[in-house]
Amino acid sequence: MRPDPSERLDARAVTVWRLQSLISVVVLGSLLLVLAVLYRFGVVPWQTLPVAAAILLIYGALSVGLFPRVLWLRWRYEVLDTEIDLKFGLLIQKRTIIPMARVQHVDTKAGPLLRAFGLADVTIATAAGMHEIPGLSNEVADALRDRIALSAGMIEDVL
Amino acid sequence: MTWSEPRRAHPAAIVVYAWSTVTTLLSIAAPILVLSMLEADGLARIFFPVVGVGLVVTAIGATLAVSYVRWLKFQFTIDGDTFHVEQGILFRKNTRMAGERIQTIDTAANLLFRIVGLVTLNVHTAGATGKPEVSIPALTLAQAEDLTQALRNLRPVTRPQPTVEGEPVDSTDAPSPTGEVACVGEKWTLSDGMLALNAVTSTSGFWTALVATFAGVAALAEIVGVPEVGPSFGLVFVLAAVVIVVLMILVAWLVNCVSTALRYWGFSALCGGDVIVVEHGLLRRVMRSVPLRRVQAIRYKESVPAQMVSKVAVSADCAGVMWGTEAQSGSDVLHPILEREEALRFSEAMVPGHLPPQMQPVPRSGLPLYVVLPAIGPLIAAVAVAVFVPYGWLAFLVPLLAGAWGVAMHKDAGWGFDEATLALRWRLISRTTLVVRRSRIQSIEVTRNPIQRRMGLATVHVQIASVSRAAVAHVEESEAWRLFEWVSRKGI
Numbered sequence: 275m276r277p278d279p280s281e282r283l284d285a286r287a288v289t290v291w292r293l294q295s296l297i298s299v300v301v302l303g304s305l306l307l308v309l310a311v312l313y314r315f316g317v318v319p320w321q322t323l324p325v326a327a328a329i330l331l332i333y334g335a336l337s338v339g340l341f342p343r344v345l346w347l348r349w350r351y352e353v354l355d356t357e358i359d360l361k362f363g364l365l366i367q368k369r370t371i372i373p374m375a376r377v378q379h380v381d382t383k384a385g386p387l388l389r390a391f392g393l394a395d396v397t398i399a400t401a402a403g404m405h406e407i408p409g410l411s412n413e414v415a416d417a418l419r420d421r422i423a424l425s426a427g428m429i430e431d432v433l
Numbered sequence: 434m435t436w437s438e439p440r441r442a443h444p445a446a447i448v449v450y451a452w453s454t455v456t457t458l459l460s461i462a463a464p465i466l467v468l469s470m471l472e473a474d475g476l477a478r479i480f481f482p483v484v485g486v487g488l489v490v491t492a493i494g495a496t497l498a499v500s501y502v503r504w505l506k507f508q509f510t511i512d513g514d515t516f517h518v519e520q521g522i523l524f525r526k527n528t529r530m531a532g533e534r535i536q537t538i539d540t541a542a543n544l545l546f547r548i549v550g551l552v553t554l555n556v557h558t559a560g561a562t563g564k565p566e567v568s569i570p571a572l573t574l575a576q577a578e579d580l581t582q583a584l585r586n587l588r589p590v591t592r593p594q595p596t597v598e599g600e601p602v603d604s605t606d607a608p609s610p611t612g613e614v615a616c617v618g619e620k621w622t623l624s625d626g627m628l629a630l631n632a633v634t635s636t637s638g639f640w641t642a643l644v645a646t647f648a649g650v651a652a653l654a655e656i657v658g659v660p661e662v663g664p665s666f667g668l669v670f671v672l673a674a675v676v677i678v679v680l681m682i683l684v685a686w687l688v689n690c691v692s693t694a695l696r697y698w699g700f701s702a703l704c705g706g707d708v709i710v711v712e713h714g715l716l717r718r719v720m721r722s723v724p725l726r727r728v729q730a731i732r733y734k735e736s737v738p739a740q741m742v743s744k745v746a747v748s749a750d751c752a753g754v755m756w757g758t759e760a761q762s763g764s765d766v767l768h769p770i771l772e773r774e775e776a777l778r779f780s781e782a783m784v785p786g787h788l789p790p791q792m793q794p795v796p797r798s799g800l801p802l803y804v805v806l807p808a809i810g811p812l813i814a815a816v817a818v819a820v821f822v823p824y825g826w827l828a829f830l831v832p833l834l835a836g837a838w839g840v841a842m843h844k845d846a847g848w849g850f851d852e853a854t855l856a857l858r859w860r861l862i863s864r865t866t867l868v869v870r871r872s873r874i875q876s877i878e879v880t881r882n883p884i885q886r887r888m889g890l891a892t893v894h895v896q897i898a899s900v901s902r903a904a905v906a907h908v909e910e911s912e913a914w915r916l917f918e919w920v921s922r923k924g925i
Contacts (some may be wrong), residue, residue, distance in 0.1 A: 275919070276914070276921075297917070320642075325608065347731045356921075357921055361920075365883060366880050366882045367880065367881050367882075367886070368878055368879070368880045369878065369879045369880075369917065370876055370877070370878045371876060371877050371878075371917060371920055371921045372876040373876070374872070376874075376876065388728065395491070400875040400876055400896065400898070401875050401898030402875035402896035402897055402898045403875075403896060405494070410760065418445065424692065
């Protein structure tokens with residue numbers, strides 16, 4: 275079997291993923307308030323409250339505390355002249371090869387949270403679908419995008 | 434015929450546009466009118482129908498007027514190297530299509546259209562929405578043939594072709610690596626016997642027919658009322674239920690037989706140099722041209738009944754043509770029924786380079802995963818049912834069937850590759866063998882879940898630019914990596 279791809283994601287990606295999970299936990303937490311109101315009006319028994327809280331707590335601990343770190347540790351990528359090699363996956367480990375000749379276009383994109391940390395995701399489109407290398411620093415992401423575009427022969431003419 | 438001037442569809446298009454609105458209108462208005470005539474009395478007895486008919490006539494008139502304007506505003510031109518279509522009344526839609534973007538062109542005609550010699554022409558691009566990019570509602574046969582030819586002959590827009598190691602970049606449109614994109618001329622047809630055999634062994638429309646039959650029976654039970662046939666779960670009750678279910682299956686099968694026979698009536702597949710022209714249908718005549726260089730993969734599909742009589746259907750995956758109108762699992766049918774050897778001969782002549790290479794089965798060690806995964810859910814459900822429902826132990830038949838299904842899936846799963854082609858075989862209900870050329874593989878993925886990791890197994894997924902990803906589950910991990918390296922350019 276071939277060795278793992280050489281590159282890791284930016285270390286700050288872990289923090290961003292933690293924050294993203296935290297936001298979703300907070301949003302779900304507001305549902306607890308709804309449950310509390312429902313209990314107040316006697317729609318649900320009191321037992322639902324601690325059960326829901328416990329589930330939320332476990333989900334929060336895993337999605338904020340554990341998964342981002344493990345996900346980051348599992349993520350490897352390498353861009354060669356002829357292909358893009360990805361290895362990732364929390365429970366189900368995935369290894370993907372995208373032959374460079376199949377790349378249709380390549381983008382970098384970043385939401386507000388990623389931008390605040392100076393990070394971006396690189397998405398690679400083939401005729402069959404999208405692939406993503408998440409959580410790279412802006413410089414690395416831009417360089418990677420240009421390099422893939424160049425290798426795939428798709429860089430646009432500068433007028 | 435020249436297409437460089439803006440042209441309109443045949444005026445029958447107005448009828449096509451108006452048809453569904455008018456028929457819906459009439460089917461709603463007619464009963465209301467009749468009722469109002471019967472119920473009302475005195476002056477209203479004359480007044481209501483007059484106003485009602487007036488309203489309906491006005492509405493039909495308005496629909497026709499709108500349809501007329503739609504027809505008027507729908508214009509198409511072949512403008513140099515592009516196909517240019519303008520349509521829409523309020524929301525104008527302006528489509529310019531380079532010849533190289535056109536994937537397949539098909540024509541279809543229902544019974545009425547066939548009598549008057551008109552067709553609907555659909556142009557598909559790789560837009561992957563399943564709907565045709567442009568649909569011209571009515572053209573004469575001669576016009577349609579001429580336009581199809583003209584669209585096929587559009588010169589590709591010249592732009593420098595960037596290459597990686599001499600390989601063209603636009604991989605959905607690249608000629609096959611052998612440089613050979615020509616089929617061998619021969620007309621394939623269906624004998625009456627084969628048409629009938631195809632009808633009775635077809636499963637493609639069976640499930641839809643079964644659901645429709647079930648809905649029909651349920652509606653009937655609602656109206657007629659369910660007769661009392663003895664105590665619930667008594668012998669008579671169970672027997673009656675079994676008889677009804679068997680009858681429903683029989684009806685659904687018959688319906689599917691007839692509709693399949695009508696659909697493939699007068700089938701022919703013809704090689705036209707670099708396109709395959711497939712034509713079939715009695716009531717609705719469909720003619721589809723599949724350009725060879727658009728073909729992403731070839732499927733050999735054996736439904737369970739077809740497999741019993743050793744018959745195969747051959748279909749082609751084209752980029753973007755998803756869930757096409759007559760498609761089997763999103764793939765354009767090239768031939769609905771062939772002997773196994775014939776199918777190989779057909780494939781070699783019509784879509785050269787898509788013969789399945791030597792295949793190997795998945796290892797025995799994968800069998801437990803194939804059996805346990807589909808059976809585990811039903812098993813848990815069956816335990817619950819057995820505890821709470823009379824005759825609930827019958828529910829254990831479901832996990833048993835699921836397990837047997839798993840054994841069948843394991844037995845039929847397989848794969849193999851040579852220099853240029855990869856074949857994957859799997860069973861969902863039908864058995865499918867997919868053959869894809871290496872140059873058409875968009876990416877490959879090897880996945881391993883925790884159980885697979887422990888057992889040294891892996892699942893191989895191959896992405897192609899057509900319907901779906903194809904996968905073979907629970908193969909030997911080392912073998913999976915061998916295929917991985919085969920797709921990778923590093924290993925060569």
